[in-house]
Amino acid sequence: MTSEARWSCPLPLRDHPIVTHGHGGGGQLGADLVEHLFLPAFGAAGADARPTDSAVIDLGGRRLAFTTDSYVVRPLFFPGGSIGELAVYGTVNDLAMVGATPIALSSAFVLEEGVELELVQRVAAAMGRAAAAAGVNLVTGDTKVIDAASGVGIYITTAGVGLVDDDVRIDPARARPGDAVIVSGPIGCHGIAVMSVREGFDFDTELRSDCAPLADLVAAMVATGADLHVLRDLTRGGLAAALCEIASTAGVGIHFEEASVPIPEAVASACAVLGLDPVHVANEGTLVAIVDPGDVDRVLGAMHAHPGAPQPVVIGEVTSTHPGTVVSRTAFGATRIVDRLDGEQLPRIC
């Protein structure tokens, strides 16, 4: 096979003949990689893959949710958590976003030669505590060692399984015009907390990552009997990426009010200084829910009663206009398109 033959639609990828950080940034480049490289390469074997946080597989009457994610965050420890919590909560949350009750996780470690075992122990202990908090078991795993590169090299891949109740149908494709868009809490805390440590910024505020398990919150939302159309945890790419993915998957528009989005003072300040937009900043314990308008009150009620949703609020609605596009109304009453980023969000010069 020639190299050309491996690319079904090489144009979007030809700009970057090699992997760049942007391919893993949760933005357009990563989506292109899946669409134009992985899925064509997987062929028939990838035919059932869907752009959901977890796959849901029918096992003769039982519905199994299955997902995997790799964690490469630096620094390993940051205010409010560590790579250990992320590795557990990230995968638990991916299961929760299809309405699954998480059951078990695998954990595979890739370690760089030379890393102190004490560091590995701290990360593993964090995973144990996180698993207990999320109510899942760590049931299998693997360890590999590679040459030293960054010096702090601990990389973790977790996979998880959970069970989905028969009557739960949470899927990005189910967003319908008229649906309400709800976020569960303040946005941007994780990304700014990690950046403040990684880049050595001192914002005079102890901003902590929001990293937390969302499965119990989702269970409480499901238990209301409301028709939850879509759930998405706001990870890389932030609120903007999550809403853009939903809009494009469902072929609907999404409209939200910027003034309604909870943005902590410290996040707003840090973003203003760095020239970042809070809607693009990562989160690790915050979700967006797209629900039938008739169900908004009981869903909000359940969220208010649950500590996993510190500030639940309706920020907008799904529209039949501008399908595939997310539009926000600014505090001044003007409108703008909200896009996902091509790659990493880079601080501006001035």
Add this chain to the structure above:
Amino acid sequence: MKRFDGFADPALARGLIDEIHAVATRRWSIMEVCGGQTHSIIRNGIDQLLGAHITLIHGPGCPVCVTSLEVIDRALAIARRPEVTLCSFGDMLRVPGSDGDLLGVRAEGGDVRVVYSPLDALAIAESEPDRQVVFFAVGFETTAPANAMLVHRAHDRGVANLTVLVGHVLVPPAIEAIAAADDTDVDAFLAAGHVCTVMGTRQYEPLAARFGVPIIVTGFEPLDILDGIRRAVVQLEAGRAEVDNAYARAVRVEGNPTAQDMIEQVFEVVDRRWRGMGVLAASGWGLRDTYRAFDAEVRFGVSAIEVEEPSICQAGAVLKGTIKPDQCEAFGDSCTPRHPLGAPMVSAEGACAAYHRYRRSPANGSAVELGRSR
């Protein structure tokens, strides 16, 4: 840290907009010079709120955008050298040269690092003496003092493994080029507040007088920009053409003399090529002879790299205000933020990129007029 957001108060903004509407008796075209202002205008939708009487034209003041293709290509050539650690502000990494961008060089194994202060590059040079550390010194008068400080300190401390690739540009020559163009449509300028924080406001007085245009020193928050526009319209309606300071909380007439001294010590005025505008005389800063040892172009022999820009790009017309970004035939088609043909599509602050990000229609990539309310 608490950010004061009183300058983004919607009710006060409405008051300023009403005042602008009350004063304006005809259509006026006002150019905001700085990319930070463009970003704020488009991000907040200020232009949508101004109505038919005011047309905002987005000027050339995005340092990332106007850095010429050949300077980018020189940076790429330097960054590809195995002994080099190239330090840059973050948003320069994505700016495409003729053959890739700095992010791509990093992916190929080049040592390209994002820094938040020029002095970070000095710290790297001192802690890694075996590396050739190059700082990519671009920007307007705003970033120049800190970049000059880097060179000055490296010189004082005898740091031999640090050089700078200088692409500094100046605001007044750009205003002059736009105001002097035959087909210009600019009635007034909003000058860049942070540039004036460093340089003061006197440089603009001869320009206001010569071209008969009001020049309002303006900040970056929504209310700053609306107040700048209001002051410009008041002058235009009265037939005046003066320099006015609408950013007095940060800008003094004389600017910041300490910063100016630092610049003066390290840099001298040179001709410079602008992306989309060609070579403008005396429009940039380069290193003085005293500091020639810190010139990365000399050390790495890249001065011979010269590049012509794509001819389909109408960046010049966009920057002069004779067309809006979406009136360019390449907009959203052969020219996108991922595939920019010219300056204003390059950085998020560029006019074309701002239109593309916030205004394009989902179907065909052309700009869409979005309603003011739902």
